[in-house]
Amino acid sequence: MSFIVNQNDRLTVTVEDLTHDGSGVAKVEGYPLFIPGALPGEEVEIKVGKTLKNYGFAQLLEVKQQAPNRVEAPCHVFWECGGCQLQHLSYEAQLQQKQKQVRDVIDRIAKLPHVPVHSVKGMQDPWRYRNKSQIPFSERNGHVVSGFFKTRTHHIVDTDVCIIQSEEADELMSTLKHEMHALGLDAYEEKAHRGMLRHLIVRKGRATGEIMVVLVTLKKKFPQKQAVVDLIKRVVPEVTSIMQNINPDKTNVIFGNETINLDGKSVIIDKIGDVQFEISARSFYQVNPVQTEVLYGQALEYAQLSGDETVIDAYCGIGTISLFLGQQAKEVYGVEIVPQAIEDAKRNAELNGITNAYFEAGAAEEVIPSWYAEGKQFDVLVVDPPRKGCDEKLLTTILKYKPKRVVYVSCNPGTLARDLRILEDGGYRTQEIQPVDMFPQSSHVECVAWLDL
Numbered sequence: 028m029s030f031i032v033n034q035n036d037r038l039t040v041t042v043e044d045l046t047h048d049g050s051g052v053a054k055v056e057g058y059p060l061f062i063p064g065a066l067p068g069e070e071v072e073i074k075v076g077k078t079l080k081n082y083g084f085a086q087l088l089e090v091k092q093q094a095p096n097r098v099e100a101p102c103h104v105f106w107e108c109g110g111c112q113l114q115h116l117s118y119e120a121q122l123q124q125k126q127k128q129v130r131d132v133i134d135r136i137a138k139l140p141h142v143p144v145h146s147v148k149g150m151q152d153p154w155r156y157r158n159k160s161q162i163p164f165s166e167r168n169g170h171v172v173s174g175f176f177k178t179r180t181h182h183i184v185d186t187d188v189c190i191i192q193s194e195e196a197d198e199l200m201s202t203l204k205h206e207m208h209a210l211g212l213d214a215y216e217e218k219a220h221r222g223m224l225r226h227l228i229v230r231k232g233r234a235t236g237e238i239m240v241v242l243v244t245l246k247k248k249f250p251q252k253q254a255v256v257d258l259i260k261r262v263v264p265e266v267t268s269i270m271q272n273i274n275p276d277k278t279n280v281i282f283g284n285e286t287i288n289l290d291g292k293s294v295i296i297d298k299i300g301d302v303q304f305e306i307s308a309r310s311f312y313q314v315n316p317v318q319t320e321v322l323y324g325q326a327l328e329y330a331q332l333s334g335d336e337t338v339i340d341a342y343c344g345i346g347t348i349s350l351f352l353g354q355q356a357k358e359v360y361g362v363e364i365v366p367q368a369i370e371d372a373k374r375n376a377e378l379n380g381i382t383n384a385y386f387e388a389g390a391a392e393e394v395i396p397s398w399y400a401e402g403k404q405f406d407v408l409v410v411d412p413p414r415k416g417c418d419e420k421l422l423t424t425i426l427k428y429k430p431k432r433v434v435y436v437s438c439n440p441g442t443l444a445r446d447l448r449i450l451e452d453g454g455y456r457t458q459e460i461q462p463v464d465m466f467p468q469s470s471h472v473e474c475v476a477w478l479d480l
């Protein structure tokens with residue numbers, strides 16, 4: 028539907044930009060084409076694919092002039108697997124790219140060109156950082172395959188190695204795959220809804236080294252159970268917990284309702300800073316513990332607590348930020364919509380002997396106004412919303428009650444920028460923004476913004 032370029036045209040273009048999901052962008056007479064795999068500064072030969080009114084897509088045929096920061100993607104399935112988007116860009120350039128991405132939306136959407144966006148805090152070693160792997164298993168032509176889904180599909184890209192997950196997860200994934208048929212255990216086939224092993228989940232406590240393995244199976248009973256437990260313990264003796272989750276349904280949701288213990292403990296422990304967290308098979312926990320400490324450290328720095336403040340932690344999950352801040356505040360009030368997460372938060376407070384943190388289950392935009400209505404006063408409000416950003420009603424509440432400081436932790440720069448504009452219009456001033464790289468090799472970036480009245 029474009030008159031400038033047509034499907035199947037072969038062109039040579041210069042790439043100008045990179046989208047937030049890692050595609051190169053080139054313009055032909057102002058008409059943008061998205062080219063996965065191409066990098067800014069490159070001259071590339073492309074074949075035009077689908078074209079829409081305002082933009083189109085193209086396939087990269089050849090890189091004629093390489094960007095100086097292009098690198099060989101170290102993972103052998105990078106170009107098929109949907110897990111990472113930026114392995115072909117040097118790590119330093121990834122960080123610059125993410126800073127630019129934040130800068131752009133802060134200028135364009137928040138209209139705050141004078142607010143400093145600092146350089147992204149990255150990792151020393153941006154590999155093998157994930158503490159949790161959820162690995163689908165299936166049968167293909169008489170063999171077991173396991174790995175990760177191709178973007179937006181249910182096709183498993185078969186691999187024995189994933190260099191952003193732990194070595195133990197690699198070991199378990201590949202050994203199970205290659206040895207399970209010999210034990211008489213088969214993998215789940217989605218279409219036919221048969222076969223036993225659906226997913227392998229591996230979680231590791233970075234600070235403690237404790238490892239949990241969860242086998243998600245179609246049925247509760249299977250004759251090879253003990254043999255699989257023995258195999259897991261032989262391959263990775265550091266495993267401290269083996270769990271089974273039963274998911275009998277024809278669904279692509281990973282977990283079923285029932286979880287049972289097969290061997291060892293039912294939880295593992297990890298630490299962020301000095302705070303311990305208990306992690307069970309299904310509990311939510313940040314996946315990059317090294318950078319989580321950097322992220323929360325930044326939130327704590329921007330909160331500027333002296334010990335006398337009462338703080339709100341909105342969208343608190345299992346209370347990770349609350350318990351981190353609680354050490355330096357008078358009181359912390361956490362609110363989160365998932366009741367199970369609030370149970371975890373309370374247990375974690377107890378585990379650490381933290382007595383100045385209070386948690387309530389409910390929507391932040393409902394619960395926070397009710398706290399104010401009871402006459403409570405708050406000095407600092409920390410928010411860490413999901414990708415869609417803060418609920419409008421929560422922003423209205425902030426502008427109504429005006430805590431003197433807001434620390435906004437965000438996993439989506441676009442909605443952060445939108446919300447900053449609303450808070451600015453209501454009288455807040457954004458002081459600084461610090462991006463943190465929680466997901467090296469992917470195109471995601473987290474930010475912490477500091478606002479004062």
Ligand code: SAH
Pocket residue numbers: 311312313341342343344345346347348362363364365368389390391392411412413418
């Ligand atoms: N701060 C936590 C979790 C952040 S993820 C951490 O760092 O680990 C965002 C959380 O917001 C999720 O746990 C999600 O369940 C919760 N959430 C989503 N909508 C919400 C709402 N309207 N009110 C309160 N919590 C909400």
